[in-house]
Amino acid sequence: MSEREATWRELESLVAAAGRRPEDLGGSRIRRLGALYRSVVADLAVARRRFAGDPVVRRLEGLAVEARGVVYDRGLRRNSFVRFVTNRYWELVHARLGMIGLAAAVLFGPGLLTAAWAFGDPTAAEGVVPAGFLWVTEPQESTDQGLGGLGIAAFSTYVLVNNIRVTLTAFALGVTFGVGTGFILAYNGAILGAVAGLAIGAGNGELLVAATSGHGILEFSCILVGGGAGLAMGRALLRPGTRTRGAALAAEAKDAALLALGTAPWLALAGFVEGYVGRTGLDATTTLVVGVATGLVYWGLVTGRGR
Numbered sequence: 001m002s003e004r005e006a007t008w009r010e011l012e013s014l015v016a017a018a019g020r021r022p023e024d025l026g027g028s029r030i031r032r033l034g035a036l037y038r039s040v041v042a043d044l045a046v047a048r049r050r051f052a053g054d055p056v057v058r059r060l061e062g063l064a065v066e067a068r069g070v071v072y073d074r075g076l077r078r079n080s081f082v083r084f085v086t087n088r089y090w091e092l093v094h095a096r097l098g099m100i101g102l103a104a105a106v107l108f109g110p111g112l113l114t115a116a117w118a119f120g121d122p123t124a125a126e127g128v129v130p131a132g133f134l135w136v137t138e139p140q141e142s143t144d145q146g147l148g149g150l151g152i153a154a155f156s157t158y159v160l161v162n163n164i165r166v167t168l169t170a171f172a173l174g175v176t177f178g179v180g181t182g183f184i185l186a187y188n189g190a191i192l193g194a195v196a197g198l199a200i201g202a203g204n205g206e207l208l209v210a211a212t213s214g215h216g217i218l219e220f221s222c223i224l225v226g227g228g229a230g231l232a233m234g235r236a237l238l239r240p241g242t243r244t245r246g247a248a249l250a251a252e253a254k255d256a257a258l259l260a261l262g263t264a265p266w267l268a269l270a271g272f273v274e275g276y277v278g279r280t281g282l283d284a285t286t287t288l289v290v291g292v293a294t295g296l297v298y299w300g301l302v303t304g305r306g307r
Contacts, residue, residue, distance in 0.1 A: 004043055008060070011036040011067055018070045037067045087305055089262030092255055094306025096228045099235065103170075103227030106185040107220075111193030118197025125194050133191070136199035136208055163219055163267045167226035171233075171256050175249070178234020185227045206284045214277035214287035217295035219270040222263050229256040266298060 014033045018025055025033065044060040051057060093100070118125035126134060166188065173180025199208040233252045240248035277290050 007036060007039055008043075008063060011040055011063060015063075015067050015070050022070045033067070034071055037064070037071050040064055040067065084258070084262065089258065090301050090305035092259050092262070093225055093302050096225075096232050096259075097302075099231045100224050100228030102231055103181075103185055103224045106182050107189040107224065107227065108193075109189070110186045111189035111196070114190045114193035115197035115200075118194040119201045120197075122198055122201050125198055129191060129194050129198065133195045134198075136195055136204050137202045163222065163271060164264060167223050167263060167267060168260060170223065170226035170230045171260050172230070174230035174233025174252070174256065175237070176234070177237050178231045181227055181230030181234065185223075188223070210282060210284040210287050212274075212287075213284065213291040214282070215270045215274035215291065215294075217291040218266060218273070218298055221295060221298050222267050222270065225259060225263050229259045232256070269294065 011033070014025065014029060014036065017029075018033065022030065022033070040060060041064050044057070044064050047054065047057045047060055114125075118129075122137070126137065166184065170181050170184050173184060196205075196208060199205055233249060233256055236248040236252040237245050243251075273290060273294065277287055
């Protein structure tokens with residue numbers, strides 16, 4: 001590849017001249033910088049395939065990384081956070097809609113089965129469902145639990161921490177080829193389905209809607225994004241394409257970390273809504289309207305910004 005040496009040296013020169021202010025290169029040299037960067041990336045792909053282990057590969061890797069920092073990252077540094085919040089996060093979610101749909105099937109499929117089972121055999125279901133959920137089987141008149149301001153704040157914090165834990169676990173277990181992510185989704189779906197079946201069987205179906213619908217749509221959305229990202233990591237390991245499994249996983253894990261960062265504020269909102277809407281005695285219609293509204297906002301942004 002000695003005939004490409006002049007191109008590499010020219011790119012090295014432009015990168016050095018750009019420093020931290022690539023805009024100072026001027027229009028023609030900026031365009032040349034972009035063209036040379038693309039050329040070197042192509043050379044790197046060829047070198048990795050034909051000359052694996054040769055020092056030229058390491059040289060090109062270093063040059064490609066440094067040039068990319070000039071072409072992309074540095075010029076966008078000031079606006080990177082704003083762009084992430086307004087576009088990049090939604091693009092990442094939209095790109096994984098297929099995996100999110102699969103996560104929904106894994107979550108809600110077992111839930112439908114256990115709901116039917118709990119409705120038909122509540123005694124057996126009560127022995128499986130965690131004790132903290134068995135309130136749905138008792139006579140209830142309202143979702144108002146008399147927590148007061150501080151109690152509601154503490155409850156919202158607890159819900160937030162739990163939601164983040166479940167979502168991050170779904171993200172992280174993608175490294176198990178997606179098996180761990182699938183288990184977490186299926187387990188939580190089965191428990192929630194059993195709770196719903198018990199509530200309906202005890203005549204508390206409307207009360208369950210009042211207690212859960214305000215935050216549930218947004219909360220499930222966030223959990224499904226986490227599950228979809230985890231399953232996407234598993235897919236990268238199973239089908240890395242032309243990359244090594246390590247490289248495919250590293251690329252997907254980077255996006256998963258960004259998804260976790262962008263999903264956290266929405267989980268916080270879900271926790272706030274559960275405490276201040278779902279536990280204050282509001283009727284099912286009101287909480288359902290709140291839940292649908294927050295869900296429409298979230299998925300509207302996925303559709304509008306993500307594309």
